Amino acid sequence: MIDIRSVSILDVxxxxxxxxxxLTIKMSLGANQIKWDTHTEWFQKVISSKKHCFLxxxxxxxxxxxxxxxxxxxxxKANISINLSPSMRGKGLAKECLIASLLFFxxxxxxxxxxxxxxxxxxxxxxxxxxxxxxxxxKKTKETLFYQYIFKKH
Numbered sequence: 682m683i684d685i686r687s688v689s690i691l692d693v694x695x696x697x698x699x700x701x702x703x704l705t706i707k708m709s710l711g712a713n714q715i716k717w718d719t720h721t722e723w724f725q726k727v728i729s730s731k732k733h734c735f736l737x738x739x740x741x742x743x744x745x746x747x748x749x750x751x752x753x754x755x756x757x758k759a760n761i762s763i764n765l766s767p768s769m770r771g772k773g774l775a776k777e778c779l780i781a782s783l784l785f786f787x788x789x790x791x792x793x794x795x796x797x798x799x800x801x802x803x804x805x806x807x808x809x810x811x812x813x814x815x816x817x818x819x820k821k822t823k824e825t826l827f828y829q830y831i832f833k834k835h
Contacts, residue, residue: 683777685785688735688749693724695766696749702767708804709764710825727751734759734786738778747774750782758795759786761830763810775810783814787832798828 688696697720699705706714715723727733734752739745748765763782765775783796798816800807802824811828820827 682741683747683774683781684739684741684744685736685781686739688728688737690724690728692737692746692749693721695746696724696764697721699749699764699766704767704770705764708801708807710799710801734789736782736785738774738781748778750778752782752786752790752796754790754793757793758797759790759793761796761798763807770806775806776813779810779814783830783832791832794832794834796830796832798830800826800828802826 697715697717700709700720701714727735732754734754736750736752738747738750740747746766747769748763750761750763752759752761761779761782763775763779765778786793786796796816798811800811802808802821808826811826814830816828816830818826819829
């Protein structure tokens with residue numbers, strides 16, 4: 682149901698719109714609107730860096746973009762974040778996007794076995810998604826849940 686591809690410069694506007702969506706802002710850890718110039722500069726850095734794996738999840742049949750998943754590589758671990766298109770929320774696609782992205786990432790970066798995520802404690806949809814995708818809560822604060830996923834060695 683889900684296809685994965687690397688994000689390209691052609692995705693810059695759509696991801697900018699998703700990032701500045703009101704619910705995205707409310708649920709993200711950096712909860713404020715981003716300016717276009719700031720976004721494009723950041724976007725260029727991320728897609729050209731070997732320290733990031735930025736993926737687009739697409740519907741297999743109609744190729745419509747569902748959401749994006751970003752892995753920020755730090756040493757021998759990666760931090761993950763996910764953002765769905767506002768029009769794709771509530772359809773049960775986030776877990777599939779997350780799992781498909783993890784598999785894609787693991788094939789490309791098979792030496793990195795630990796994936797970390799931070800989720801706002803009021804972001805119920807993301808909490809359910811990370812729980813269903815096999816992430817474990819390793820720490821909680823009043824505002825944030827810290828998740829970890831460990832790939833099994835082959």
